[in-house]
Every structure is written in structure tokens, then in C-alpha cells.
Amino acid sequence: MVVDTRLFHWEYEPPPVEHEVFRVEGGVPLRGEVAISGAKNAALKLLAAATLTGERCRFTNVPEIEDVRVMVETLRDLGVVVDHPAPNVYEVASGDVEWLFVPLEAAAKMRASFILLGPLLARFGQVIMSNPGGDRIGRRPVNLHVDAMRALGAEIDYRNGYYFARAPGRLRGGEIRFPNVTVMGTENAMLAATLAEGHTVIRPAAREPEVDDLIAMLQKMGAEVERTAPDTIEIQGRRRLRGAEHSVVPDRIETGTFVIAAAVTGGEVILQGAPCDDLGAFLEVVTRMGVQVACGRDSIEVRGAPRGSGEYRACDVETAPYPGFATDLQPPTSVLLTQASGRSRLHETIFEDRLEWLSELARMGAALDVIDSHHATIDGPSRLHAATVEIGDLRAGASLILAALAADGTTTIHGAHHVRRGYENIEGKFVGLGARIERLAEGTVTAPA
Numbered sequence: 001m002v003v004d005t006r007l008f009h010w011e012y013e014p015p016p017v018e019h020e021v022f023r024v025e026g027g028v029p030l031r032g033e034v035a036i037s038g039a040k041n042a043a044l045k046l047l048a049a050a051t052l053t054g055e056r057c058r059f060t061n062v063p064e065i066e067d068v069r070v071m072v073e074t075l076r077d078l079g080v081v082v083d084h085p086a087p088n089v090y091e092v093a094s095g096d097v098e099w100l101f102v103p104l105e106a107a108a109k110m111r112a113s114f115i116l117l118g119p120l121l122a123r124f125g126q127v128i129m130s131n132p133g134g135d136r137i138g139r140r141p142v143n144l145h146v147d148a149m150r151a152l153g154a155e156i157d158y159r160n161g162y163y164f165a166r167a168p169g170r171l172r173g174g175e176i177r178f179p180n181v182t183v184m185g186t187e188n189a190m191l192a193a194t195l196a197e198g199h200t201v202i203r204p205a206a207r208e209p210e211v212d213d214l215i216a217m218l219q220k221m222g223a224e225v226e227r228t229a230p231d232t233i234e235i236q237g238r239r240r241l242r243g244a245e246h247s248v249v250p251d252r253i254e255t256g257t258f259v260i261a262a263a264v265t266g267g268e269v270i271l272q273g274a275p276c277d278d279l280g281a282f283l284e285v286v287t288r289m290g291v292q293v294a295c296g297r298d299s300i301e302v303r304g305a306p307r308g309s310g311e312y313r314a315c316d317v318e319t320a321p322y323p324g325f326a327t328d329l330q331p332p333t334s335v336l337l338t339q340a341s342g343r344s345r346l347h348e349t350i351f352e353d354r355l356e357w358l359s360e361l362a363r364m365g366a367a368l369d370v371i372d373s374h375h376a377t378i379d380g381p382s383r384l385h386a387a388t389v390e391i392g393d394l395r396a397g398a399s400l401i402l403a404a405l406a407a408d409g410t411t412t413i414h415g416a417h418h419v420r421r422g423y424e425n426i427e428g429k430f431v432g433l434g435a436r437i438e439r440l441a442e443g444t445v446t447a448p449a
């Protein structure tokens with residue numbers, strides 16, 4: 001296939017973003033019950049896994065979020081039939097994939113579209129994928145995904161921001177050794193290996209619950225894939241896989257976000273369908289800080305200390321791959337640390353841009369010091385106050401809502417669309433707990449003085 005990808009760049013115009021703001025009146029202790037949605041980080045990979053077979057796959061408990069919409073749109077552009085017969089239910093039939101090309105437009109909207117590399121390459125023998133970071137190498141690279149495909153016999157060239165991947169004949173099973181734990185790298189390798197010839201060993205394999213959810217789906221599809229040790233996944237490739245049905249695991253990151261919401265507002269909240277077992281390291285930190293948490297069979301009950309009481313204790317938090325403290329829960333937890341007495345230290349070990357949003361939290365009155373891209377200290381307790389702040393990414397966005405719920409006054413948060421990427425109906429869920437929050441079109445809000 002000869003394609004001049006420069007044309008794609010010339011033609012590419014970023015799609016218009018519907019700019020929205022959240023307006024949050026803080027100070028209300030949250031009370032009541034909230035239902036936890038399916039996990040974003042599982043659903044996206046499950047939808048991609050459906051392209052490994054021409055038969056129909058059906059998914060339930062899929063979160064209705066922007067990232068799922070982008071993945072569905074990307075699949076449809078490839079010629080995959082995706083039906084949405086009811087809320088949270090998606091059916092995928094990949095009999096006729098016409099267009100083995102994931103363009104910059106899809107990759108720019110969502111880095112996770114790169115998860116299509118493994119399944120499309122394994123099933124169709126070729127694919128052209130945009131580099132999700134464009135030509136920017138460095139932050140959130142995909143080199144480990146590419147190396148894994150090469151270890152399975154793929155030939156991959158990189159030109160003009162695109163990976164041209166081919167598998168002459170069929171992919172061949174092999175040893176995949178990652179230099180560090182990578183969640184999507186593990187998943188991409190595993191998806192590709194299910195249709196490769198022979199045996200594949202992935203080590204160290206990510207241990208996140210969403211990876212195991214993907215393994216469960218692949219097994220239903222007839223794949224021979226198994227976690228043979230905590231950090232090892234082994235796959236015996238099959239010639240074809242079949243359709244299957246699967247319910248997405250609950251979202252542990254959304255769960256953690258609501259735990260913090262209850263804690264920082266001094267509320268009492270029951271999280272229904274919450275995966276207590278997947279939140280060990282996080283729940284250990286919040287209980288050590290003094291949040292009361294009771295795990296039921298299928299729920300978590302959270303009771304916070306009165307807002308502003310200073311009853312929470314400072315705590316040092318260091319992120320790590322699962323089963324360690326999730327990097328996605330570090331920003332929400334930072335909001336709780338502002339309410340704790342004493343100095344807390346943050347060590348973000350996974351990503352280099354996860355502390356940048358703290359400058360927005362400081363504008364709301366948090367006393368913090370960002371030492372470098374991986375370390376910060378937070379002193380507390382601080383009385384947070386309203387401000388006009390800007391969301392830079394998904395997890396920071398949810399965390400600014402938490403800060404606004406705990407703050408005095410009405411906070412305006414720009415960039416609400418980032419939060420819609422990963423949280424289903426977040427303002428509706430907060431309103432159901434008594435919060436005063438609304439989402440408005442940009443331009444309809446006057447910033448508070």
C-alpha cells in the first residue's frame with residue numbers, strides 16, 4: 001500500500017471542541033447513593049478486541065463517555081459495524097473492515113486509539129496508525145507498543161507521523177520483555193498474540209484489573225490466554241476467534257473520585273457497584289488519613305470528617321503500577337491532602353506531567369510546593385476558596401470539581417469537555433448527592449469577582 005501521509009497532515013484540521021464550563025457552589029456535604037459506571041480503561045480495550053473476530057461481540061455496562069464515543073466513531077470509520085441498542089450496551093461486528101488506517105484525527109482526540117494496532121495487525125496483516133503524540137516524542141510515547149509488535153515479527157516503519165505496520169504472513173509468537181510496566185503496551189501485545197502463530201510470553205505484564213477484564217473477554221472469544229504468574233501473561237495463538245458477550249468491570253478510578261468527594265465535603269455516601277478489592281492501596285491511604293470507609297459485598301460506604309475540621313492526618317503518597325497506588329487517583333487524593341493537618345509528600349513515579357494541575361489547586365488556596373515534575377509537598381489544612389480555574393486533562397478536571405465542592409463560594413471551571421472524556425454524567429451524579437453543580441456552554445458564565 002503506497003500512501004502519502006503528508007496529505008493527511010495538510011488536510012487535517014482539529015475538530016471544533018464544544019467548550020463548556022462547570023459552575024460549582026461549594027460547601028455542601030454530599031449525601032446519598034451513587035451508582036458506579038463501567039471502567040473507561042476496560043471498555044476502550046474491549047471494543048478494540050472485538051476487531052479480532054468477524055463475529056458479533058456484545059458489551060454491557062459500557063460507560064457513556066466521550067472516549068467511548070470516539071472509539072466507536074474510529075471503528076465505524078474503519079468499516080466496523082457498531083450498534084448501540086440501549087444505553088450502556090454496544091454491539092460490534094467487524095466482518096468487513098475496509099480501511100486499515102487510523103488517522104491523526106482519531107489519535108489526536110484519544111491516545112487510546114493506538115490500542116487498535118495489535119488487533120488490526122494480527123487479523124488483517126497490515127495497518128497504518130497515526131502516532132498519538134503526532135511527531136512529539138517524549139511525553140506518552142508508544143515505543144513499547146511498537147517494540148512489542150516487532151518482537152512478534154511485524155515490520156514497522158515510521159514516516160511523517162505515521163506507523164506503517166505489516167505482518168508478512170502471520171505474526172509469530174515470541175518473548176516480549178518490557179523495560180517497565182505498561183498497561184496499554186501489555187494489552188496491545190496480548191491482543192496481537194491471540195492470533196499469532198505459536199506461543200507468546202509477556203513479562204513484566206501489567207496487573208491492572210482492566211487487563212484481567214480483557215483477558216476474561218478474550219477467553220470467552222476462544223483465545224488461549226492466561227496470567228500464569230502475577231507479572232506474566234502467556235498466550236497460545238489461535239487461527240480465529242469467535243464473538244462473545246461481556247459486562248465491563250466497574251470503574252475503580254471513578255469510585256476513588258467519589259470516595260474523595262464524600263471525604264472532602266464531610267459527607268456520607270454509599271457507592272453502589274464499587275470494586276473494593278481493586279482499590280487496596282488507595283483505601284489504605286485514605287483510611288490512614290482518617291476517612292471512614294466500610295466495604296460491603298458490592299458497595300463502599302464512606303463517611304467524611306466535618307469540612308474544615310482538620311481531623312484528617314497528612315500522608316505520603318507514591319504512585320506505582322497496580323497493585324500500587326494508581327497514578328489516576330493521585331490528583332483527587334491531592335485535594336484530600338489539602339484538608340489534612342501537617343505536611344504530605346507526593347511522589348508521582350509514572351508520568352511527568354501529572355503535577356502541573358496543582359498550580360490551579362493553589363489558586364483555590366491550597367498551600368503546596370511543586371519541587372520538580374515528580375515531587376510536591378502539600379501543607380494543610382487549607383480553607384479552599386472559589387476561583388476561576390482551567391482544566392488541562394481528565395483526572396485534573398475531576399479533581400478541580402472535588403476542590404470546588406470543598407471550597408467556599410462558587411467556582412468556575414473551564415474545560416469541562418476534558419471531564420466528559422472519562423466520567424459518565426459526572427454532574428448528574430454529584431447533583432444526585434446534593435451538590436450544586438451545573439455544566440454550561442462557555443460564554444454564558446461570568447467569572448466571579
Ligand code: UD1
Pocket residue numbers: 041044112139140141142143144145146180181182183184185321327328350351
Ligand atoms: C494507562 C491508562 C491510564 C493510566 C496509566 C497508568 C488507559 C487508556 N490509560 O495508560 O489511565 O494512568 O495506564 O496506570 O488504559 N511508556 C513508554 N513507552 C510506551 C508506553 C508507555 O515509555 O510505549 C511509559 C509511559 O510514559 C509511562 C509508563 O510507561 O511513564 C507507563 O505508562 P502506561 O502504563 O503505558 O500507560 P497507558 O497504558 O498509556
